[in-house]
Amino acid sequence: MRKYLTLFMLSWQKQLEVRSDFIFERGRSMAVLLSLFYLWSALLTNRTDVAGYSRDQMLTYVLMMTLLRAWVLSNITDRIPAEISQGKLSELLLRPISHQGYWATQDAASKMLAIGSAVIELSLFMLIVRPPLLGPPSVAGAFMFALSILLAMVMYFQMSYMLGGLGFWTAQSWGPRFCFEVLLEFSAGAYFPIDILPAAAQKVIGWLPFPYLIFHPLSIYLGKAGPETWASIIGHQVMWIAVFVLLSRKLWGVGLRRYAAEGG
Amino acid sequence: MPELRRYGRIWAALAHNSLRTQLSTVMASGGYLIGKLIRISFFMAYLLAIFDHLPSLKGYTVHQMVLFFMTFNLVDVAAQFLFRGLYGVKYLIEEGDFDKILTQPAHALFRISSMGVDFLDLFTLVPVGFITFWALSKIPGEISLVAGLLYVLLVANAMLIAYACHVFIGALSVRTHEFESAIWVYRDIMTLGRFPVTIYSDLLRGLFVTVIPVGVMVTFPAQALMGMLTWKGIVYALGLSVVLHLGAQAFWRNSLRNYTSISS
Numbered sequence: 371m372r373k374y375l376t377l378f379m380l381s382w383q384k385q386l387e388v389r390s391d392f393i394f395e396r397g398r399s400m401a402v403l404l405s406l407f408y409l410w411s412a413l414l415t416n417r418t419d420v421a422g423y424s425r426d427q428m429l430t431y432v433l434m435m436t437l438l439r440a441w442v443l444s445n446i447t448d449r450i451p452a453e454i455s456q457g458k459l460s461e462l463l464l465r466p467i468s469h470q471g472y473w474a475t476q477d478a479a480s481k482m483l484a485i486g487s488a489v490i491e492l493s494l495f496m497l498i499v500r501p502p503l504l505g506p507p508s509v510a511g512a513f514m515f516a517l518s519i520l521l522a523m524v525m526y527f528q529m530s531y532m533l534g535g536l537g538f539w540t541a542q543s544w545g546p547r548f549c550f551e552v553l554l555e556f557s558a559g560a561y562f563p564i565d566i567l568p569a570a571a572q573k574v575i576g577w578l579p580f581p582y583l584i585f586h587p588l589s590i591y592l593g594k595a596g597p598e599t600w601a602s603i604i605g606h607q608v609m610w611i612a613v614f615v616l617l618s619r620k621l622w623g624v625g626l627r628r629y630a631a632e633g634g
Numbered sequence: 635m636p637e638l639r640r641y642g643r644i645w646a647a648l649a650h651n652s653l654r655t656q657l658s659t660v661m662a663s664g665g666y667l668i669g670k671l672i673r674i675s676f677f678m679a680y681l682l683a684i685f686d687h688l689p690s691l692k693g694y695t696v697h698q699m700v701l702f703f704m705t706f707n708l709v710d711v712a713a714q715f716l717f718r719g720l721y722g723v724k725y726l727i728e729e730g731d732f733d734k735i736l737t738q739p740a741h742a743l744f745r746i747s748s749m750g751v752d753f754l755d756l757f758t759l760v761p762v763g764f765i766t767f768w769a770l771s772k773i774p775g776e777i778s779l780v781a782g783l784l785y786v787l788l789v790a791n792a793m794l795i796a797y798a799c800h801v802f803i804g805a806l807s808v809r810t811h812e813f814e815s816a817i818w819v820y821r822d823i824m825t826l827g828r829f830p831v832t833i834y835s836d837l838l839r840g841l842f843v844t845v846i847p848v849g850v851m852v853t854f855p856a857q858a859l860m861g862m863l864t865w866k867g868i869v870y871a872l873g874l875s876v877v878l879h880l881g882a883q884a885f886w887r888n889s890l891r892n893y894t895s896i897s898s
Contacts, residue, residue, distance in 0.1 A: 401822035404838070405829065412692050412833035413684065421687045499835075545665025552669040556676040567683045 373467060374475045381479035392483075400491060403436040406561065407501065421566040426502040427592050431563055433492060433503055434591060438584045439560055440488035442522045446480045447473050448547060450534025455541040460631045470531060470618075477527055507593035514600045518587040521607040526583055528614035535618065538625030559585030565594075579610040644740055648719075649751040656753055667754045674707060674761060677828070692832055698860060699829070700769040705856040706827045707762045709789060711755045713796035719749035720800040721817050723807040732808075733895050743801060743886060773860065781859050784868065788855035794875040795851050798882035805882070805889040811896060827852030843870075850874055 386392055410432055414425040423431065450473065453459050462469055496503065506512035533550065536543035555561060557580035564575055564585045575581060586603045589595035595603060656663045681703060685696035694702075723746065726732040735745050770777060803816045823846055826834075831842040831849035842849035850871045857863040 397819050398822040401819075401825055404834075405826045408834045408838070409691075409829050413688055415692070417688070420684075540661055542659045542662035542665075545659070545662030545669075547665070549665040549669035549672065552673045552676075556673075556680075561676075562680045562684075566687070567679065568686075571679065571683075 374471060377467070377472065377475045378479045381476040382483065385480060385483055399436060399439060399488065400495070402439070402561075403432065403492075403495065406432045406435075407499075411501075421563075422594075423563065423566075426504055427594075428563075429501050430504040430592060431588055433496075433501060434588055435560060435584060436492060437485075437488050438519065438522075438587065440484040441481065441519060442526050442583050443555070443558070443560060444481055444484040445477055445526065445530050447477060447527070447530040447534050448544070450531070451537030451541070451543045451547075454534075454537035454625075454629065455632070457631045459629065473531060473534075474527060481523065504592065506591050510597065511590060511593065514604070515587055515591045518582075518590055518603060518607060521604065521611065522583045522587055525579065525607055525611045525614065528611055528618055529579070532614055532618035532621055535621040535625045538628050554580050554583070557581060558583040559588065563588075579606075579613075582607045582610060641740070641744060644745070645748045645751075648745075648748040649753075652749070652751045653753050663754055667757055670754070670758045671761065674758065674765075677703065678765065692830070694830060695773070697769045697772040698856075700765065701773065701859065702830050702853065702856045703828050704762050704766040704769060705789070705859075706824070706852045708759065708766070709792045709796065709827075709851050709855075710821075710824055711758050711762065712789075712793060713800070715752050715755040716793070717747045717797055717800045718752045719747045720804045721750065722746075723804040724811065727807065727811055727896060730895070736890075742890075743804070746804065747797075747800065770859075775861075777859060778861070781861055784863075785855050785859040788858050788868070788871055791871055791875045792851035792855060795847055795878055798875070798878040801882040801886050805886040808886075808889040808893050824848055824851075830856070844874075847874060847878070 407429065410428050414420060414428060418425060420428065453462070459469075462472060465472075495501075506515055533543070533547055536546065557564070557575045557578050559581060560583075564572055564581055567575070582603065586595065586606075590600065590603065678700070681699060682696065685691075685699070689695075691699060720743075723732070726735065726746065735742050738745060799820050800817070803820060806816060826842065827848040831839050831853045834842065839849070842853075854863055854867060854871050858868065
């Protein structure tokens with residue numbers, strides 16, 4: 371455990387090495403918040419609700435979505451393909467540490483920083499703009515929301531780690547990954563709630579794992595997903611995690627057999 | 635004139651190199667291109683879905699909103715196509731290539747910005763063009779020739795402002811050897827122009843037409859095309875771009891005077 375803790379601390383320090391870059395990086399998330407917050411504020415100027423969302427619910431969705439983008443969608447596993455193609459993986463495989471654990475620890479350090487920054491940014495935003503922010507519907511709802519966020523983080527990490535394994539087959543995996551990230555962000559509800567889309571589009575997106583990263587947890591938080599749906603949401607998240615763990619193991623197993631340590 | 639031809643040949647040679655690099659990484663380039671097209675499609679889908687529930691936004695119809703969104707894409711994509719090389723100033727400095735460029739018989743800024751001509755972005759302009767014409771055909775009233783010419787003039791003006799921003803960030807890297815993320819902050823701030831700046835609060839609106847001129851770059855051209863921009867606004871936009879351009883050039887020269895080589 372101590373070695374993971376040391377790795378966590380080292381990773382934390384490394385990310386704060388160039389502080390100007392870190393601050394700029396965090397400043398980026400504010401652009402999404404500002405554009406969507408003011409878009410919905412303007413849309414709801416003379417209305418009490420839109421697409422089944424009250425004004426307060428929609429603005430809370432935008433604010434909470436900013437937090438969840440930092441909590442769930444921040445990750446550093448996109449560096450894995452370069453690690454494989456440059457042969458740096460060999461060095462890590464020789465260390466007395468699990469490779470997935472190595473990245474999970476670094477990812478946790480990155481998330482901790484992102485979470486802390488996102489909370490500060492959002493607090494400042496709330497202090498200046500004073501937007502409405504609804505709380506969860508009940509204590510049980512808050513607990514289920516926290517659980518679904520935790521599962522969403524694990525699910526995204528597994529998904530992302532699995533994709534990192536594409537580096538065994540090509541050094542150009544950043545292209546498909548960019549494509550995947552764009553698809554994921556929109557289908558996860560990281561820009562707009564999915565249920566404002568036409569029913570057919572919602573149905574297609576519903577088959578994907580992505581809505582369980584942001585949209586469904588936020589539906590629990592806003593009380594739009596009642597207690598009767600909680601088991602289904604959590605069950606789906608657990609199922610998708612299992613699927614990605616299995617796929618990831620398979621992919622990494624095959625990949626490691628192909629690995630030729632080029633450049634290492 | 636011979637000098638212009640010489641620079642034309644330099645640009646063509648560097649653009650040719652970029653194209654060959656992109657063609658040699660088909661999977662990465664393909665994924666990147668598809669991702670960009672997916673992003674535009676999703677934003678369009680969400681925009682149309684929102685306006686299914688609402689008649690207008692601050693007096694703008696859905697087709698006018700699409701025009702703003704497409705103007706944002708046009709300016710953003712064209713700037714990436716032309717100035718992408720300036721994203722990598724810090725990398726050039728770290729690798730020692732910056733020193734080599736400074737000794738070459740071509741203007742360093744021109745040389746660097748032409749290094750990363752991104753042909754993939756040209757492909758994304760095709761759907762942008764089609765959707766723009768579709769939106770224009772749906773907006774009631776004729777678009778006059780003068781309005782069309784003003785649109786072209788103000789988009790060109792936006793490119794000059796975009797170039798000034800790129801030069802300013804490049805100069806910041808020369809001066810500090812940091813701020814790698816600054817260009818991404820610029821890109822994210824640009825995304826605030828997906829919607830007309832009139833939706834933002836008074837303070838932000840003021841900022842977006844002065845210090846962070848995203849409104850001048852995106853909202854003004856679209857407003858001019860729809861006959862909503864006054865002559866005062868047009869003169870202001872042209873004046874601002876000249877001031878920003880001169881300021882950025884002065885900052886670049888000053889940064890070069892203070893530059894210390896670190897890698898050659």
